[in-house]
Amino acid sequence: MTGLPRLQALWRRSGATVWYVPLAAALFAASLVYHDNGTELGGLPTRPFDSLAFAAIALQSLPLAGRRRWPVLCFALVSIGFAVDQLRGYHSLAGIALPLALMSVASRLEHHRRTTAIAVSVAYVPLAVALHRIGPGEPPAEFVTFYLAVALAWGVGTWMRHARALEAEHRRRVAEDTRAAERARIARELHDVVTHHVTAMVVQAEAARYLTSAPDRLDQSLTAVTDTGRRAITDLRHLLDLLNPDHGTEPRTPPAGRLLPLVEQTRRAGQPVEFTEEGTPAESAGSADLVAYRVVQESLTNALKYAHGSRTSVRVRHGEKEITVEVGTDGSGSRTAGLSGSGRGLAGLRARVEVLGGDFSAEKQKDGGFTVQVRIPSGSPS
Numbered sequence: 001m002t003g004l005p006r007l008q009a010l011w012r013r014s015g016a017t018v019w020y021v022p023l024a025a026a027l028f029a030a031s032l033v034y035h036d037n038g039t040e041l042g043g044l045p046t047r048p049f050d051s052l053a054f055a056a057i058a059l060q061s062l063p064l065a066g067r068r069r070w071p072v073l074c075f076a077l078v079s080i081g082f083a084v085d086q087l088r089g090y091h092s093l094a095g096i097a098l099p100l101a102l103m104s105v106a107s108r109l110e111h112h113r114r115t116t117a118i119a120v121s122v123a124y125v126p127l128a129v130a131l132h133r134i135g136p137g138e139p140p141a142e143f144v145t146f147y148l149a150v151a152l153a154w155g156v157g158t159w160m161r162h163a164r165a166l167e168a169e170h171r172r173r174v175a176e177d178t179r180a181a182e183r184a185r186i187a188r189e190l191h192d193v194v195t196h197h198v199t200a201m202v203v204q205a206e207a208a209r210y211l212t213s214a215p216d217r218l219d220q221s222l223t224a225v226t227d228t229g230r231r232a233i234t235d236l237r238h239l240l241d242l243l244n245p246d247h248g249t250e251p252r253t254p255p256a257g258r259l260l261p262l263v264e265q266t267r268r269a270g271q272p273v274e275f276t277e278e279g280t281p282a283e284s285a286g287s288a289d290l291v292a293y294r295v296v297q298e299s300l301t302n303a304l305k306y307a308h309g310s311r312t313s314v315r316v317r318h319g320e321k322e323i324t325v326e327v328g329t330d331g332s333g334s335r336t337a338g339l340s341g342s343g344r345g346l347a348g349l350r351a352r353v354e355v356l357g358g359d360f361s362a363e364k365q366k367d368g369g370f371t372v373q374v375r376i377p378s379g380s381p382s
Contacts, residue, residue, distance in 0.1 A: 021065045028061040031094040038085070039095030041146055042131030043138040047089040056084040060094035067104040072116070075101040079120075083127050087134070099153035106157025107164070117154065121147075188348045199301050200269045224268040259296055263314060266300045272311050273300070279318030288378040291352045292316065292323045298349055299327035299372045307331060307370070322358075323376045331368020349374075 031038070035049065047053075059081025067074040078101040085092055102120070109116060128143040263275045281289060296314055303312045310330040317324045346362050349372075353360040358376040365371055 024064040031057045031092045038091045038093040040091045042135040044089040053090045057094045060097040071104040071108040103153045103157035106154045107160040274313040277316045288376040303329040325374040328371040
């Protein structure tokens with residue numbers, strides 16, 4: 001983090017208080033050095049600085065250091081110093097602190113804003129009357145003009161408060177959208193993991209019912225069920241780790257380059273699968289690798305559910321700039337009893353692929369089979 005972002009972060013952490021302290025000190029010093037350069041209200045002749053002038057300058061400038069945390073108190077002290085400054089005719093440079101303090105009140109005050117504005121306006125009246133009486137008799141228009149200028153500072157502070165509220169609302173909406181997107185992503189991952197593993201377990205358990213007369217094959221089938229359950233638990237633990245704020249944001253799921261265990265698991269569930277993988281998975285494939293894995297996983301899950309026992313082919317090709325996946329299933333198989341789909345799997349895959357700028361198609365063939373074809377641009381980090 002360098003430059004402007006670092007300054008913005010420092011500003012937010014310090015609450016901007018650290019910047020007001022040198023501002024107050026600089027205004028105090030400048031007011032002592034430069035005489036006859038400040039606000040002149042009422043037309044009183046300028047008087048040389050004395051001990052009371054130093055007190056008036058200190059009251060106007062130094063409270064600015066706390067104008068963010070105590071805006072009303074800051075404005076009250078600055079107003080007293082300003083009144084002394086004008087009634088005594090010092091006309092110091094510190095008079096510019098008045099609109100700054102009033103701007104802070106308008107920007108930071110949360111309650112009784114209208115009451116405060118009325119109180120400030122009422123308090124200005126006796127000051128204007130006193131200056132008019134002891135001065136050379138400046139026209140009332142001068143006092144009205146000064147009041148309007150100070151009211152402009154109140155308006156600027158109100159605008160700053162409104163802009164800050166809009167920014168806070170924008171950050172809140174962005175945070176909500178981010179949380180919603182994260183929940184949706186985790187939900188998709190859970191859907192893929194649970195659906196695939198549970199489908200495989202159901203199919204393997206159904207097959208085991210007919211193997212009671214073949215103890216060896218029954219033992220293999222039950223072992224496959226156990227292994228599938230363990231893998232499901234492992235994947236679920238990895239996904240639930242995402243809910244830990246200290247955990248990384250990417251799920252620890254095997255990428256497309258490690259599809260063979262997924263294919264073997266489907267074969268053990270009784271689905272004949274022909275698997276072909278061309279090319280070498282790129283190290284920087286990013287989310288494309290994970291999405292390709294999910295496409296194969298969801299397609300094999302659907303093959304187990306809707307075409308159990310049908311010949312299924314999986315072809316994955318890793319190119320320099322894209323990954324292509326094609327999964328086809330014949331229509332001669334049988335639907336597994338007790339399993340039905342919600343349609344969310346393919347819709348979720350389509351959304352994932354389109355987010356990465358890829359192409360997705362899932363079509364039923366004339367012979368009753370089903371083919372999923374996907375092209376995913378590789379190298380996308382998220």
